Amino acid sequence: MKIAWEQVTFSYGEKPLLRDVTLTLPERGIFCLSGPSGCGKSTLLRLLAGLEAPQSGAVCVPVGWRIGPVFQEDRLLPWRTVLENVALFAADPGAAETALERVGLAEWSKAFPHQLSGGMARRAALARAVAMRPDLLLLDEPFNGLDPDLRRQIADLLLEGRDERLTVVVAHTAEDRQMLRAQTVFLTPPVTGQLSPVQE
Template sequence: MAPHTEQLTRPAVRLQGLTRSFGGRTVLDGIDLDIPAGQFVALLGHSGSGKSTLLRAVAGLDHEVAGSGELTAPERVSVVFQDARLLPWRRVLDNVLLGTAGEEKGRAALAEVGLAGRERAWPNELSGGEAQRAALARSLVREPELLLADEPFGALDALTRIKMHALLRQLWKRHSPSVLLVTHDVDEAIVLADRVLVLDRGRIGLDLTIDRPHPRSYRDPLLGEYRERLLAALGVTEDHQ
């Protein structure tokens, strides 16, 4: 029974001793991290702290990372970037279906993100929010076990960003992938994630569970304590706010 139990409890993502250096500067310094299957995790840190480097390593896009133990992730991984990265010479549905088969699955994914009827649109006809919805649809059609999101809402206006937060939570609840969201926004991390990590000088300086039910509101005073702890871990004091 022991091997079967171990298989059921094995994390979706496991990093042990993960290191990465650029030009002699260590960006990731022996990272140890487990992400259970289906967990929504947000990663905070200053610019240049290694957040995107860590995400690229998990995505398998950086082959020069070194680990004293292991770097494991599911086979089906999708990545969403701040730039939707839609090919301008392909229509929206064709962008969603890149590298996959099954037009009906693509149409269903577009409908799920609120873009039904936009299948034949060109990328330059979409707003910023619509382009990110299309990028999410492209990730969904691959039925990922792990969704990696590198500041996907950073370029959107505040109102569109709030709408996209609600959409991402709905999609996560419906499809149950593990999620690793890289963000600079403390409030975004608190509202969306079940667990928030702070990357500090190449190591995880804080690993904080957000023990509040969803949906969450930015106005919830009980989230203030989490916000203060995260800001403190980021070195932000009241004088800086």
């Protein structure tokens, strides 16, 4: 089983964002994507999530894999409490409460998303993804709006699951990448050809 982008070409307009991109990842571990804004990091995640189809090439994700996403926006259902938001996608009833405890939001489980700060909403979105017990965790800038202590806490949570699932993280700062002890794929526009993760 492998997770791969194979000779993927993708564009939103006429100019290709990704051209013949090939990248293969193992089925367990944490990998970061890093590069300047607009270089295609989020697009690589969207392709993996099945939200975009490549214009040519193929994206391989094993059949039946559960995908837990954290998008750039928190995407919490505004009409549901934090707990309900997490429980709706959780693998089992207990998973939601456990995940909220892990991200430090247990006391806010009955709050609605509009009552949360930006950082809390970010953590709620992360709890939702983790509670799914996914095989593939896709995190697009998960540390945005979090202070250093919370970054550390979230990184620990992600590190705990590194042998159970594949985690692909869009992370801008070297500090975040070091906290995750992850190999990083550096993207430089135009993103083209074979890509490989490297240890910083």
